[in-house]
Amino acid sequence: MTDELEVIAAMVKAAGKPPSGYTAIGDDVAMVPPRPGRVVMKTDMLVEHTDMPPGMTYRQAARKAVAMCVSDFAAKGTRPDAFMVSLGLRSGVGKGEVDGLARGLRDAEERWGTHLIGGDTNEAEELVIGCSMVGFAHKVVDRAGASPGDVAVVTGQFGLPPAGLKILMAGARAEAHFAQRARKSVLRPDPDIEVGVALAPYLTASMDSSDGLARSLHTLAKASGVGFVVERLPAAEGVMEFAAANALDADKLILEGGEEYVIVGTVKPTEIRAALKAARKAGGELIPLGRATERKGEVVRLTEGGVKDIRDGGWTHLRRS
Amino acid sequence: MTDELEVIAAMVKAAGKPPSGYTAIGDDVAMVPPRPGRVVMKTDMLVEHTDMPPGMTYRQAARKAVAMCVSDFAAKGTRPDAFMVSLGLRSGVGKGEVDGLARGLRDAEERWGTHLIGGDTNEAEELVIGCSMVGFAHKVVDRAGASPGDVAVVTGQFGLPPAGLKILMAGARAEAHFAQRARKSVLRPDPDIEVGVALAPYLTASMDSSDGLARSLHTLAKASGVGFVVERLPAAEGVMEFAAANALDADKLILEGGEEYVIVGTVKPTEIRAALKAARKAGGELIPLGRATERKGEVVRLTEGGVKDIRDGGWTHLRRS
Numbered sequence: 138m139t140d141e142l143e144v145i146a147a148m149v150k151a152a153g154k155p156p157s158g159y160t161a162i163g164d165d166v167a168m169v170p171p172r173p174g175r176v177v178m179k180t181d182m183l184v185e186h187t188d189m190p191p192g193m194t195y196r197q198a199a200r201k202a203v204a205m206c207v208s209d210f211a212a213k214g215t216r217p218d219a220f221m222v223s224l225g226l227r228s229g230v231g232k233g234e235v236d237g238l239a240r241g242l243r244d245a246e247e248r249w250g251t252h253l254i255g256g257d258t259n260e261a262e263e264l265v266i267g268c269s270m271v272g273f274a275h276k277v278v279d280r281a282g283a284s285p286g287d288v289a290v291v292t293g294q295f296g297l298p299p300a301g302l303k304i305l306m307a308g309a310r311a312e313a314h315f316a317q318r319a320r321k322s323v324l325r326p327d328p329d330i331e332v333g334v335a336l337a338p339y340l341t342a343s344m345d346s347s348d349g350l351a352r353s354l355h356t357l358a359k360a361s362g363v364g365f366v367v368e369r370l371p372a373a374e375g376v377m378e379f380a381a382a383n384a385l386d387a388d389k390l391i392l393e394g395g396e397e398y399v400i401v402g403t404v405k406p407t408e409i410r411a412a413l414k415a416a417r418k419a420g421g422e423l424i425p426l427g428r429a430t431e432r433k434g435e436v437v438r439l440t441e442g443g444v445k446d447i448r449d450g451g452w453t454h455l456r457r458s
Numbered sequence: 459m460t461d462e463l464e465v466i467a468a469m470v471k472a473a474g475k476p477p478s479g480y481t482a483i484g485d486d487v488a489m490v491p492p493r494p495g496r497v498v499m500k501t502d503m504l505v506e507h508t509d510m511p512p513g514m515t516y517r518q519a520a521r522k523a524v525a526m527c528v529s530d531f532a533a534k535g536t537r538p539d540a541f542m543v544s545l546g547l548r549s550g551v552g553k554g555e556v557d558g559l560a561r562g563l564r565d566a567e568e569r570w571g572t573h574l575i576g577g578d579t580n581e582a583e584e585l586v587i588g589c590s591m592v593g594f595a596h597k598v599v600d601r602a603g604a605s606p607g608d609v610a611v612v613t614g615q616f617g618l619p620p621a622g623l624k625i626l627m628a629g630a631r632a633e634a635h636f637a638q639r640a641r642k643s644v645l646r647p648d649p650d651i652e653v654g655v656a657l658a659p660y661l662t663a664s665m666d667s668s669d670g671l672a673r674s675l676h677t678l679a680k681a682s683g684v685g686f687v688v689e690r691l692p693a694a695e696g697v698m699e700f701a702a703a704n705a706l707d708a709d710k711l712i713l714e715g716g717e718e719y720v721i722v723g724t725v726k727p728t729e730i731r732a733a734l735k736a737a738r739k740a741g742g743e744l745i746p747l748g749r750a751t752e753r754k755g756e757v758v759r760l761t762e763g764g765v766k767d768i769r770d771g772g773w774t775h776l777r778r779s
Contacts, residue, residue, distance in 0.1 A: 141775040158496070163681075164600050165530035165665050169497040171594075175479070176490040176497055178575065180590050182544040184582045209486035223503040223588050226776060254499065260775045261505045262583050267544050269501050269590035273492075279485050344486050360484075454462040454581045455547060 139232045144224065144258045151239035152246075152253040159219065159254055167255035169219050172273040177215050179270045181205040185263040187454070190305040190323060195234045195264070197324045199241025200248075202266035205347065207249050208328035208398045210270060212345040213277040214337020216330055219252040220245075220270040225261030238266075249330055278402070283342040283361035287403035287429040290412070292332050292421055295350050296376035296387070297322040299394025309383045315375040328398040332421030336400065339412035343402030349451030351392040353401040354436045361403075364432035367447065368439050371424050395452035403429055460553045462579045465545065472560035473567075473574040480540065480575055488576035490540050493594040498536050500591045502526040506584035508775070511626040511644060516555045516585070518645045520562025521569075523587035526668065528570050529649035529719045531591060533666040534598035535658025537651055540573040541566075541591040546582025559587075570651055599723070604663040604682035608724035608750040611733070613653050613742055616671050617697035617708070618643040620715025630704045636696040649719040653742030657721065660733035664723030670772030672713040674722040675757045682724075685753035688768065689760050692745050716773035724750055 149162045158170030183189065183202040193201070203220060210217045222242060226235075242253050251270070259265075301319035303309035311319060328345070336343075342361050346353045354365050370391050380387035404412045409425065416423035427438075436447045470483045479491030504510065504523040514522070524541060531538045543563060547556075563574050572591070580586075622640035624630035632640060649666070657664075663682050667674045675686050691712050701708035725733045730746065737744035748759075757768045 140777040144776070164534075164598075166498050166500045166534050166536065166598060168595070168598065169499065171492060171495070171497060174492070176492055176592060177487050178490065178540075178542055178590070178592060179487045180542040180544045180576070180588065181578045182546060182580045182586070182588055184546055184580050184586075186583060187581050213485075213487050215487065219499075221499060221501040221590065223501045225503060225505050225586060228776065230776065255501070257502045258775050259503045259505050260508050261586065262507060265503070265505075265546060265582065265586050267501065267503055267588035267590075269499070269542065269588075271497060271499060271592070274489070277485075277487060277489065454579050455465070455549065455551065456461040 139230060139235050141258045144235050147235050147239040148256055151243045156252065159252060162255050167221060169254060169271060174273040174275040177272040177274050177277060179206045179209045181268055183266040189264065190302055192305045193324055195237035196241035198264060199238040199266060200244045201326055202268045203245035204326045204328055204398065206268045206270035207330060208345040208347055210272060211328045211330045211333030212343050212400045214333050215272045215274045215277055216334060217249060217251040217270045218272045219254045220268055221254055222256040223267035225259045225265030227264060228260055278337055278340045278343045280342050280344050280357055280360035283357055283363050283403040283429045285363055285429050285431040286406060287341050288406055288409050289365050289426045289429060290404055291371050291399050291401050291424050291426060292416065293399040294371045294373035295397055296391040296394060297373040298396040299390045300376055300379050302396060311379050315379060323396060326398045329421055331419040332416055333400055335415045335419035336412060339404050339408045339415060340402040341405060343400055346397040346399045346401050347395060349393045349395040349397065350401060351447050351449060352451030355449040358434050358436055362433050364430040364435035365427060366430055366437055366439065367427040371426060392447060393450040460551060460556050465556050465579045468556050468560040469577060472564045477573065480573060483576050488542060490575060490592060495594040495596040498593040498595050498598060500527045500530045502589055504587040510585065511623055513626045514645055516558035517562035519585065520559040520587060521565045522647055523589045524566035525647045525649055525719065527589045527591040528651060529666040529668055531593060532649045532651045532654030533664050533721045535654050536593045536595045536598055537655060538570060538572040538591045539593045540575045541589055542575055543577040544588035545577065546580045546586030548585060549581055599658055599661045599664045601663050601665050601678055601681035604678055604684050604724040604750045606684055606750050606752040607727060608662050609727055609730050610686055610747040610750060611725055612692050612720050612722050612745050612747060613737065614720040615692045615694035616718055617712040617715060618694040619717040620711045621697055621700050623717060632700050636700060644717060647719045650742055652740040653737055654721055656736045656740035657733060660725050660729045660736060661723040662726060664721055667718040667720045667722050668716065670714045670716040670718065671722060672768050672770060673772030676770040679755050679757055683754050685751040685756035686748060687751055687758055687760065688748040692747060713768060714771035
């Protein structure tokens with residue numbers, strides 16, 4: 138068992154010595170040196186009973202809370218500069234768990250080159266980790282810039298995290314290597330800032346896919362006043378076989394699973410080759426899915442049986458379906 | 459009952475049209491136009507079972523979550539520019555409660571001249587409101603600048619919120635007018651940015667007092683390497699009588715109550731008259747308590763019976779006392 142002052146000490150240790158111009162943890166506010174552009178901000182909250190599946194450690198939960206913000210920064214082509222963390226800890230939380238959180242925040246600092254600059258400790262009925270991130274940009278890719286004819290693209294395949302959740306939460310069966318990849322995609326989500334930054338000059342619109350591919354396509358369609366025709370679903374390797382073995386709807390896993398940390402966006406057809414090259418150079422990939430159309434808000438896919446609606450499914454907090 | 463998309467709609471309505479240079483709510487990230495100086499940040503979290511006493515509405519809880527950040531900005535003499543909110547809502551939360559939260563955020567925007575620029579909605583086992591605030595300053599008053607001989611000051615009297623908590627949570631008896639003031643101090647905490655900004659040029663060290671006066675004095679003493687002698691306790695009107703009527707320890711109410719939103723700081727003796735004048739001009743007050751001493755970490759008070767230790771009591775999350 139530990140108390141607030143010990144939690145703060147663990148966080149100060151995790152943060153290390155602040156870089157020049159940044160304040161050390163431990164005053165009422167934190168300060169970050171300015172860089173050119175506007176201030177970019179994002180806040181997100183990890184809540185134990187919805188965001189922390191069985192098998193996820195405190196260390197992984199802390200890293201994931203930061204990943205949730207990084208994912209949005211990546212989708213906007215912006216490097217995160219620093220972040221703060223608000224903790225809601227269960228009464229009686231142990232030193233091992235607190236050290237785990239501190240290590241997870243350190244993991245995040247190292248993975249994404251960003252600085253933990255402060256936070257706040259509270260007591261709550263379940264683990265809650267609020268992450269607030271700050272960065273700088275003159276302009277970010279928004280959701281409203283897609284035009285009919287633009288190529289719809291994603292920076293990775295879909296379905297692995299939803300499969301991982303089925304394995305962790307419902308004991309779904311899977312071949313060992315697939316199970317390992319699927320679990321890892323849930324426990325150590327890995328949004329890629331470098332790919333986001335490299336792609337930003339080519340994206341006409343973009344967002345992340347933490348609520349699922351279908352939701353991202355519908356949201357971009359509404360914001361941009363376009364529709365989408367999807368020519369092929371971006372299924373991660375092994376997802377079709379996993380779905381078949383567990384009598385699950387593969388299309389639903391790919392379209393509505395959520396917990397994905399892939400960028401969904403649009404690129405002008407004349408720019409697609411340059412964008413593909415830029416993504417590869419940054420160590421990532423870019424997968425064309427289909428096209429934006431003039432049919433506002435209509436998101437459909439081509440199947441062997443013809444055109445089929447993609448419904449606006451996916452994760453909606455507080456919704457009972 | 460309501461869902462995430464309806465919550466977002468209520469927040470967009472509360473935020474209103476964004477000022478020039480600010481992004482509207484509804485993209486992956488928010489943007490704030492830069493002002494001169496470094497970026498100042500604070501994050502805090504309101505958790506229902508520790509921070510929301512019986513009788514507090516959702517509207518008041520939302521306003522309080524912002525007040526918790528404003529209090530730190532005020533203590534540092536910095537105007538808040540904008541804020542984001544992460545909500546953890548109970549499953550089955552109603553439209554009335556969500557509208558209450560939105561109205562409370564609007565109240566905060568109007569009271570402190572700051573802008574709601576975005577947020578995040580989640581499901582949690584109790585109400586959780588994370589607030590992250592951003593502003594700009596070249597320099598802020600820190601906790602480490604007090605020197606022996608400096609005058610210890612506060613910007614208000616103490617004991618009213620702890621009395622209010624006793625009334626709301628334990629049914630303590632109180633005279634009607636006092637009870638009303640005490641309850642209001644808990645339900646509508648009112649940190650004063652104008653007083654903080656006016657005082658900043660005179661403060662050698664400062665912090666807020668949300669964990670109680672004793673904790674603030676000990677924290678400033680440790681950070682600055684000084685001690686404090688308190689000559690008189692700053693008791694709010696009626697607190698002594700309230701304590702006596704309810705057989706409570708008045709000193710403890712004043713020193714260790716917490717939930718106070720007053721600035722505690724130090725001022726050079728040669729500056730104290732100018733500081734008093736500046737506080738009054740900003741519509742506030744400044745109360746000298748005593749002096750900083752050379753006795754590192756030692757916080758004492760003068761009583762009729764002689765010198766008495768002030769222990770480092772106050773609110774510590776997760777501590778069982």
